[in-house]
Amino acid sequence: MYGGDEVSAIVIDLGSHTCKAGYAGEDAPKAVFPSVVGSIDQMDVDDSGNAERNSGSGVDSKNNIDSNKGKGKRKLYVGTQSLGYRRDHMEVLSPFKDGIVADWDIVDSIWDHALRECLLVDPKEHPMLLAEPSSNTQQQRERAAELMFEKYKVPALFLAKNAVLTSFALGRATSLVVDCGGGSTTVAPVHDGYVLQKAVVTSPIGGEFLTNCLMKSLEGKGITIRPRYSFKRKENRPGEFQIVDLDFPNTTESYKLFSQRLIASDIKECVSRAPDTPYDESAYSNIPMTPYELPDGQTIEIGADRFKIPDVLFNPSLVQFFRGALILLFLNFYQTIPGMENYVDIASSCRGLPQMVIESINRCDVDIRRELFSSILLAGGTASMQQLKERLEKDLLEESPQAARVKVVASGNATERRFSVWIGGSILASLGSFQQMWFSKSEYEEHGASYIQRKCP
Numbered sequence: 001m002y003g004g005d006e007v008s009a010i011v012i013d014l015g016s017h018t019c020k021a022g023y024a025g026e027d028a029p030k031a032v033f034p035s036v037v038g039s040i041d042q043m044d045v046d047d048s049g050n051a052e053r054n055s056g057s058g059v060d061s062k063n064n065i066d067s068n069k070g071k072g073k074r075k076l077y078v079g080t081q082s083l084g085y086r087r088d089h090m091e092v093l094s095p096f097k098d099g100i101v102a103d104w105d106i107v108d109s110i111w112d113h114a115l116r117e118c119l120l121v122d123p124k125e126h127p128m129l130l131a132e133p134s135s136n137t138q139q140q141r142e143r144a145a146e147l148m149f150e151k152y153k154v155p156a157l158f159l160a161k162n163a164v165l166t167s168f169a170l171g172r173a174t175s176l177v178v179d180c181g182g183g184s185t186t187v188a189p190v191h192d193g194y195v196l197q198k199a200v201v202t203s204p205i206g207g208e209f210l211t212n213c214l215m216k217s218l219e220g221k222g223i224t225i226r227p228r229y230s231f232k233r234k235e236n237r238p239g240e241f242q243i244v245d246l247d248f249p250n251t252t253e254s255y256k257l258f259s260q261r262l263i264a265s266d267i268k269e270c271v272s273r274a275p276d277t278p279y280d281e282s283a284y285s286n287i288p289m290t291p292y293e294l295p296d297g298q299t300i301e302i303g304a305d306r307f308k309i310p311d312v313l314f315n316p317s318l319v320q321f322f323r324g325a326l327i328l329l330f331l332n333f334y335q336t337i338p339g340m341e342n343y344v345d346i347a348s349s350c351r352g353l354p355q356m357v358i359e360s361i362n363r364c365d366v367d368i369r370r371e372l373f374s375s376i377l378l379a380g381g382t383a384s385m386q387q388l389k390e391r392l393e394k395d396l397l398e399e400s401p402q403a404a405r406v407k408v409v410a411s412g413n414a415t416e417r418r419f420s421v422w423i424g425g426s427i428l429a430s431l432g433s434f435q436q437m438w439f440s441k442s443e444y445e446e447h448g449a450s451y452i453q454r455k456c457p
Contacts (some may be wrong), residue, residue: 010121011425012114013131013162014107016096017182017207017381020422021114024129024429028415029422031118036258037106038077038090076106078113083258086229088250092258099133099184099202101140108147115152123148127156127438129429131421134163134188134195135202141456142449149444156438158429159456161195163188165424166379169416170409174368175375178357178392179421180382182207185313185353187360189372194457199363203350205316207265207382210272213309213322215264218300226296227259233297243296267292271306273386276394279311279318310385314395316350354395373400378410379420 009024014035022029077083077090095106115123128148132141141159148154163177167190179186187201218225229248233241271290277283281304289301312318351359361372376396378389393408400406411417428434439455 009127009129009429010115010119010123011129011131011422011429012111013165013419013422013425014110015181015381015421016094016099016184019110019114020419021119022422022426023119024426026426027423029419031114032419033078033080033113033118034083035096035110036083036092036094037109038083038087038255039093040075040077040087040090042073042075076109078109079117084228086248086251086255086259088248089252090255091252092254096183099135100137101143104143104147108151111147111152123152123154126154127158127429128152128154129158129160129425131162131165131425132159134161134186134197134200136161138450138453141452145439145444145449145452149441149449154441156440157444157452158438159452160425160428161188162186162421163190163195163200164193165422165428166377166420167193167424168427169379169420169424170377170411172375172377174371175377175409176357176361176372177377177379178353178383180206180313180353180378180380180388182381185356185380185382187353187356189360189364189368191364191368196364199360201351201356201360201363203316203356205313205350207268207380208261210309210312210382211261211265211268213312213319214268214272214305215260216322217305217309218264223300225260225263225294227256227263228295229259231296241297263295267302268309269384271302272310273306274310274313274388274391275307276387276391278315279308284308310388313382313388314352314354314391316352352395353392354399357392357396358399370404373404374407376406376408377420378408379417381418383410384414384417 011022011024011029013020013029017035018032019035020029021031077085077087083092093103093106095101095103095110101107115121130144130148132144136159144159145157148157162179163186166177166179167173167175172190173193174191176187176189179188183204184206185203189196189199215225229246229251231243231245234244236242271292275284284304284307287303287307289303290306291299291301293299308318308321357376361369364372373396376392378392383389389408389410393406396406396408411420416423437455439452443451443455
């Protein structure tokens with residue numbers, strides 16, 4: 001119906017950390033940018049008299065979206081470039097709360113940026129495949145369909161579960177998908193292309209949680225991460241630089257934290273690896289240090305934290321080491337991601353990855369358990385961490401029943417692990433046999449948004 005060579009579908013995966021968008025049939029997304037936005041209350045801008053300066057910059061005029069719906073006037077800045085530019089009174093907001101969309105204005109501005117600014121397409125001409133969390137509610141799905149058909153006027157739409165798409169990306173119809181994302185970790189069994197809802201297990205410990213742990217651990221050692229906007233380098237002699245601090249009193253706490261987390265996240269990705277055995281303070285006390293140069297030129301040394309922080313995924317009780325500091329961090333970050341103040345208690349009472357996998361499999365029918373044990377798929381940005389696959393497989397072999405053949409599968413390419421949901425969507429939307437599955441605009445007009453439940457189970 002909509003397939004064929006003339007019109008290619010667009011695949012959008014809005015994750016808790018980044019939004020991925022691109023054309024079906026391609027092997028990687030064209031656009032990848034943070035799934036948070038900068039928001040400035042117009043009142044603040046008028047008070048400080050900065051309105052002219054803000055709108056004068058070339059970057060802004062393109063990437064901002066006015067949203068006047070019911071929230072007072074606020075200006076939203078979307079995309080890596082816009083968020084990288086510091087502005088007075090700019091708060092950094094996430095559309096998600098507990099893994100579910102809470103602010104549709106923000107989602108709308110992210111989709112708009114992906115389609116019009118990054119892909120430069122007219123949504124009226126392309127069917128859309130949207131990836132959705134395995135735990136998405138009926139209201140959320142109907143709201144997404146409504147927005148896509150009413151505002152973007154798309155010709156057809158399909159909503160596919162993250163776990164199913166990951167399964168397709170790795171060529172399986174039945175598997176157990178372990179998705180380690182930014183905001184959470186989800187274990188979801190997929191059987192013949194359908195998620196078994198009753199057996200989905202989630203934990204709030206994801207990549208962002210590990211980044212928080214690293215930031216607080218550095219802070220405890222007296223190392224402060226300077227955001228890139230807070231200093232400039234001045235050349236005294238050729239090759240010799242001096243760092244000059246810049247003061248911006250109107251920078252919000254959430255923007256400062258966002259800028260620091262970008263750097264901390266890079267440190268984590270560069271130096272962390274999952275330890276081969278459960279973390280033990282005495283065994284790692286004399287480990288060689290790994291240097292990392294911060295943007296302001298200072299070099300820091302990272303030792304046992306390289307192993308201790310990733311091990312939180314397997315042993316959440318390690319959170320207590322970062323506990324006092326974390327509560328403070330979450331309260332700072334509270335305005336950005338609501339509901340974070342209970343996060344530490346939740347995290348320390350969570351189960352580790354191997355326990356989540358076994359619990360999920362035990363909730364499934366006995367007939368498919370063997371098959372799930374032999375086809376555990378690792379996906380998500382955090383899953384790209386070195387040694388994670390080997391450690392998970394080792395722990396599962398120790399804890400699973402004797403008869404089970406445990407096999408953890410992960411793409412050898414870190415990029416493919418990061419984008420496995422998007423890649424699965426790209427494969428699915430370009431299959432000839434899939435083309436009659438679309439939820440078309442005419443069906444939407446005839447049956448309404450609730451029909452999405454039948455078209456996209």
